[in-house]
Amino acid sequence: MSSFEWSSGVWPDWCQGCGNFGIFTALRMALAEMGMDRKRVVLVSGIGCSGKIPHFVKATGVHALHGRSIPFATGIKIANPNLKVVVHGGDGDLLGIGMGHFVALGRRNPDILVMIHNNWVYGLTKGQASPTLGRGIRTKALAFPNINDPVNPILIGMASGYTFLARSYAYNAEHLKEVIKAGLSHRGAGAIEIIQPCPTWNNIVNMEWVAQNTQYLSGWDPVVASEDDLLKKMQEVMRLESMDKKQLGIIFENRFKETFEDRLASINGYYKDNPPARQRIEDEGSSLPVSMDKTFGRYMV
Amino acid sequence: MSSFEWSSGVWPDWCQGCGNFGIFTALRMALAEMGMDRKRVVLVSGIGCSGKIPHFVKATGVHALHGRSIPFATGIKIANPNLKVVVHGGDGDLLGIGMGHFVALGRRNPDILVMIHNNWVYGLTKGQASPTLGRGIRTKALAFPNINDPVNPILIGMASGYTFLARSYAYNAEHLKEVIKAGLSHRGAGAIEIIQPCPTWNNIVNMEWVAQNTQYLSGWDPVVASEDDLLKKMQEVMRLESMDKKQLGIIFENRFKETFEDRLASINGYYKDNPPARQRIEDEGSSLPVSMDKTFGRYMV
Amino acid sequence: MDVNVVIGGPQGGGIETAGMLAVRTLVMAGLEVFGDREYHSNIKGKHSYFHIRAADRPVGSIRYPVDVLGALDAETLGTHFHEVKDGGVVVYDSALSSKSLTRIPSLDPIRVERLKEDLLERKIGETVEALSQYLGSRGTQVVPIPFSKLLSEVLKFPNPLIARTMNTSITAALLTLMGVQQEAISKAVGFLFREKEEVAELNLKVVEAVCDFVKSYVKREPVAVRRRTERRLLVAGNDSVAIGKLMGGLRLQTYYPITPAADESFDIEENFELRDSAGNIIGNPVVVQTEDEISAIAMAIGGALAGTRSATSTSGPGFSLMAEGLSWAGNNEVPVVITHYQRGGPSTGLPTRHSQSDLLFTIFAGHGEFARIVLASGDHREAMADAVKSLNYAERYQVPVIHLLDKGVANCVTTTTLEERFEITRGKRFDGVLKEGEVYRRFRFTDDGISPRAFLGEETMWYSGDEHNELGNICEDPLNRNRMYAKRMEKSRRIMEEAPDEDKALLHGPERYDDLILTWGITKGAAVDALESMGRLGRRVAVLQVRMMEPFPGSYISKFLSEAAQVIDVEANYLGQLAELVRLRCGMVVRNRVLKYTGRIVTEDEVASSYERILKGEERIVLWGGE
Amino acid sequence: MDVNVVIGGPQGGGIETAGMLAVRTLVMAGLEVFGDREYHSNIKGKHSYFHIRAADRPVGSIRYPVDVLGALDAETLGTHFHEVKDGGVVVYDSALSSKSLTRIPSLDPIRVERLKEDLLERKIGETVEALSQYLGSRGTQVVPIPFSKLLSEVLKFPNPLIARTMNTSITAALLTLMGVQQEAISKAVGFLFREKEEVAELNLKVVEAVCDFVKSYVKREPVAVRRRTERRLLVAGNDSVAIGKLMGGLRLQTYYPITPAADESFDIEENFELRDSAGNIIGNPVVVQTEDEISAIAMAIGGALAGTRSATSTSGPGFSLMAEGLSWAGNNEVPVVITHYQRGGPSTGLPTRHSQSDLLFTIFAGHGEFARIVLASGDHREAMADAVKSLNYAERYQVPVIHLLDKGVANCVTTTTLEERFEITRGKRFDGVLKEGEVYRRFRFTDDGISPRAFLGEETMWYSGDEHNELGNICEDPLNRNRMYAKRMEKSRRIMEEAPDEDKALLHGPERYDDLILTWGITKGAAVDALESMGRLGRRVAVLQVRMMEPFPGSYISKFLSEAAQVIDVEANYLGQLAELVRLRCGMVVRNRVLKYTGRIVTEDEVASSYERILKGEERIVLWGGE
């Protein structure tokens, strides 16, 4: 299946030169190369330029609420763990209004991959500072330089318990595709920070800036080798993230943590075979013949 | 002024043996010893057992909304930076529903101190797991062991940009008092995680547990010595936080970051002398005589 | 028989168990029982009480004055003594006798002031002793029992154990004084502590010792035990809803803890192994505690999209936070259920107290316009059935449903009968058939306005909070807009056409009436119970209980209202929100309003006496009974 | 004179500048102008247009068909050609001639289908060329101008520059064709680009070249320039509100970006140096972009508690998220202002389109009951004055105020006169006097129900979302509850008693009328503009514009309604929410409803023709005009 077949045919209405085109391309390539079953792929997105992406992809799309794609996705995944659930959102969406959910996802570690379209601005509302914009920077639409410190999604993600963390670049579709594939293959909560130029509002982050301010990781092993290795790996990630240049590639992967699906199964033995979306709930229009004594005995008189 | 004079006289309705009593005591001691002006002290709290504390203190109290004490406090501080604004909240309040604001506070770094009453449970709603409860732990009211990973407020705080981070213990009022004093003296966003036993719902964290699972920091210098020292200090904090025992004391302090008040002043030259709450806005019942041309010239025709 | 009992003490001091023990005992004695729990937003120490009414006919409310008061502390005596009938019974630990009634730190200063004035006026001293003399002088049977002495001497209990069984002691004593047989008490104790054998044994001993001691004080007729054959459930409203949801096929419940909703989720979690009569597991729900209510509604929506019957359960503050998600569900025709238990507002308000003040908010919550159903239950049996109906309505019409309850229903306990089977209708499903080249259209325009629904994973499809075309893709075209908007909105009309009358409103009492009490929620119980005494005033009175609040059955309701000479609205809020809604939807003005917003439920006698006052010309009556 | 112009092109392609250039030029020519912006929820590429109406009397709406269409792309021609008057003017770049009208990727598939049908029916080919022939055949003056050639030959512009000045070119051309003098255009260009000298110069050259070229095509009378002496403002509603807030003493604005509210916060930020006539700074507001709307309302409340006039500005989704904070503000009697610009719902809906569908939601938003004010402005002048009034009302009654606007007001541009002084009333303040041992009571019971307010820092005090006593400490006492609840609720009555009539509703047109148009918000403009033509049908017609929505001036409104033979409700939603509100509050049924929910504003002619249809017996009319 070619990546072309993953286009829905809806016209992508991003600005010329928008990094979202690169993400769109890389995503389709990854889905095509992995031979995904489109019926099982659910892209859940927030509101923003980034949030429109599911409409353009020929898979199921849930264009949710600003900042709430993660809980929508979590609900879907819990109800039907057989779906491949992917989240797309802007930096404002996921790390501003949605920060509480972003952290909560790490704590749960469901098998959901989050792609952060990081353009440092609120694109669709005309260029306000997003939570990733550096302090002192004044992008096009700002009346004053930004006075908030930026969040680093990798560090917040690590502190929140994400088990897969990576960074890539929207205009390097090949690299991004590989990172997405790795993210989709990982079992657990993953986040990819995608540097996504927004030529319309972000006059700082252009190709030149990226060339000067990023660097592809080489010789870096992101995988936590053993539980004892965890601290060292995390400290190293911290070092990577404090470097002048943004590191591109897979930054952190921890395969030792159970997924939320496994955890649910641990307290609910029927979960795996019988997740909510698969359960029978009626019998020819009637509720199932529950045994009152066995199930509700404590209320009986 | 004795700490007794900082009691409002309202009966604290916490359970016998609740760690909140210790926090209440230490707070009053700190305020008394620092000779604070009670009119200028504003305690802002969330909803929970912890959230009731401002009612018991003879200072101004704003018992806000569940999870929203931080933005209430931020609005107060911005409007009147001459107030000493302190936040009290539960672990559920600040790190669950309020996590987005908790992170945002770090990014802004206003001179606000946040005290996290960490009892690992939702006290006032009868003992559900809070975001700090360890995975696999089953406190009294839980039907099953907890399946979420805990957040570590220190690590999340560090990733969010807090400039003062500490941990103390509710039953060690003397230690806690000193930590609070240090926090109140620090200029910038501070957070103190207070281990707060909840004898009613948390049957795990009792005095014994604390004795076995905590340790007072000694020989640890929390202060970031220079901007270059930052990475190392943060890596060290990570190490401290990955130890089996919880470290008690001041864990991290960074004095190099401008406060939000300073940042506002940097883009708004009149802010310091003339913050919103101090500005004149009328003249004998009329709006001030604004110069239309100078102020609104661009709209004039 | 119609007996009212209050057992009070400090929150966390065993009042909950005491009350449930009394309730269960009385139920086991074959009586109809209704129990109301009143407690502060506090875990331990503040005053809390259980008000129990036992009668030989079904009851859905409480009454004042009470026949029996059992006090675990002095605060209870000071707070409730004025509510005891002359000739009633008051039981307490004789160790309290020297206690002050007013120097009690947990007592609200406002309450202290009022109590002092009251004592002064009645010329009562400030101690328990003084109070008990006063009560005795009014013909009340005051029974201070030396429990400590009794239990230490007879049972050789150490002090802490005596303290821990004080609730059972007091309860056993007051039940005995009411004429209940020891056997019934012991049975109830056995049931309550069925999972803790040792505790059960200790408590049984206490019962024995206490009953033995109290026997001589009994002045009442023994309560005759009625044997009942039908199987019943003894439940709080929270339990009812949990059972209904489970029976109704709910498989995903999300929640963020909040009073008085959280117990329902606890219930579901604990009852999670649904077994058929052969004992086989037939499905098990997942209960997820979320990081906030925004997440709770979002996850429930996610579950619903995936084809799972999904709900979330909350109260006012949480519901406020769900408004945005509700609007998304409305736009996307998502069958999701929000179970909303009202409590005292605004804001945190009176978080553990009753209220019916969110009616209009639930009807208009969420920006923009969309169809929704708001279904309000008036008692425990309805709560259970409506939980099922809500899930059915949601899927049948593909709309969000708000199942509206209140703290009264949530926390009051009573018995209800058991339906073993409920109807389940899942609505129009996509049959999987697509023509060559055809793409599944989630929002296909159809004649009946309902698009066949496929679950996520069955086909590719799109959802969007933006206005969308039939495929679910964003579309700003004005004509598509008009059509899609109308498709969503016209569901309300359809629902109203198809809903059975019993879901719209219920008439209690005579079919032909002079005056009509208009009410809803738990307040219905008081109104129905008051029918008999209201009927004695010479006019025929009936009660109209409205159940479907949105879409509102305007013409159905109007018909009932227009047949009444006087309509009297009774509800637990300030505005008379149901009366306002009636004005909005029926264009009829209900001027007589009996309102209560203290956070305590409306009592039978409050309804009866208000009716009388209305007949005498009063229009707006504000109630305040209950502590 | 009454001319309607549409200039369209791809979003981000300079339409905004083109429109503002045309508007300013026409204003400078002394005309009254009203401009409506229509754009997709998209940054670049989707179709967008500016509809401008210029007349010699004040106007508050637009009309169809239009006199002049200026097209920057083929999509504009295909989309709007049917809206051009026979005999009108169409201007576009001749380079478009060979373009297809239907093979345009940015065009919605639904729109493509409809366009194809339309072209087929009218027997027009699918190219611009074919369309222009068709239009010419209907008497329309079609003017394809070879801009590229012109600018490269005359001005030696390189291609990119030609593209970037295409908007000025088209605008200059169409203004010239309308009979506007070049001088006026050049002046407007000079103003628009006043901060970028080079750009100004380039554009001035373009104007010169284009005007020169187009001159020969002009068939219209020259527009006579009227000199006006009074000072006016040319503003969008967002600007109006920003100016009003600044004049009204706002010093803290919090916001989370959302269309169509965010521009207001930009405005305040940029206008932040308030200077008096001597040029001295007299104060400067702080504008804070928050992490979400929950934080926005919470911070604004915080600011208000500290004594700062504080507001937040949002639209539907954000307002939904503020419901919980609003309820806290209601409980704590906080003077905070929420400026709410309605847009198309539900959910994300039509985020850049007009709507008036949040009326009932704003009135009932937030759990529990509390007093609030909802004040709705109908035009730009009101928007400014009401921003001040909202701040005054909030402090005077210590209630949250929702200043209710819509996308229509927010984004439409027009001129308004200037008030240089507004009344400021800060309400009852604490005088600092306390008796020995007395503690400041923030919620003191007073005769007029308003407690003297101290700001944080002036005294110690308590606030709580829980029910509280006079001190602000948690209190669950039932009698205190009744009193404190009533204290809050009774404010509504007081506000209604004291509000001046002009804040309640405004009657436009004759004082004695046969029929009455009931409306609100931007829709008022269309209704008022339609008065003249409606009057021609032989009946006296007036317009009642309701402004205060909560508390609702029921009796004041009833009086007007009851004097009309027919009342016709006109608004931009599905239900007719104002008509519903009237039913609720006045008990009067307004059956005739003219509704529009496509997201496009109601036009003058839609009101006029709907009125005619209503007279002929139609009851519910759904409008759909505008692309």
Ligand SMILES: Cc1ncc(C[n+]2csc(CCOP(=O)(O)OP(=O)(O)O)c2C)c(N)n1
């Ligand atoms: C609750 C809510 N608040 C505000 C908005 C308005 N809004 C739309 S997109 C957006 C932000 C977009 O920024 P980001 O998430 O970074 O996405 P981008 O457009 O940059 O891809 C906002 C605030 C909304 N849709 N919902």
Ligand SMILES: Cc1ncc(C[n+]2csc(CCOP(=O)(O)OP(=O)(O)O)c2C)c(N)n1
């Ligand atoms: C929006 C909202 N949701 C839920 C609640 C109910 N609630 C009251 S206290 C509380 C949690 C308390 O836990 P925590 O914050 O840890 O405080 P603690 O009681 O343990 O001190 C909750 C969920 C609420 N008040 N508001």
Ligand code: SF4
């Ligand atoms: S505004 Fe920026 S992010 Fe949005 S579509 Fe345009 S370039 Fe992309």
Ligand code: SF4
């Ligand atoms: S429940 Fe726990 S936290 Fe709350 S008052 Fe009791 S002991 Fe303290």
Ligand SMILES: [Mg+2]
């Ligand atoms: Mg962004």
Ligand SMILES: [Mg+2]
């Ligand atoms: Mg807690």
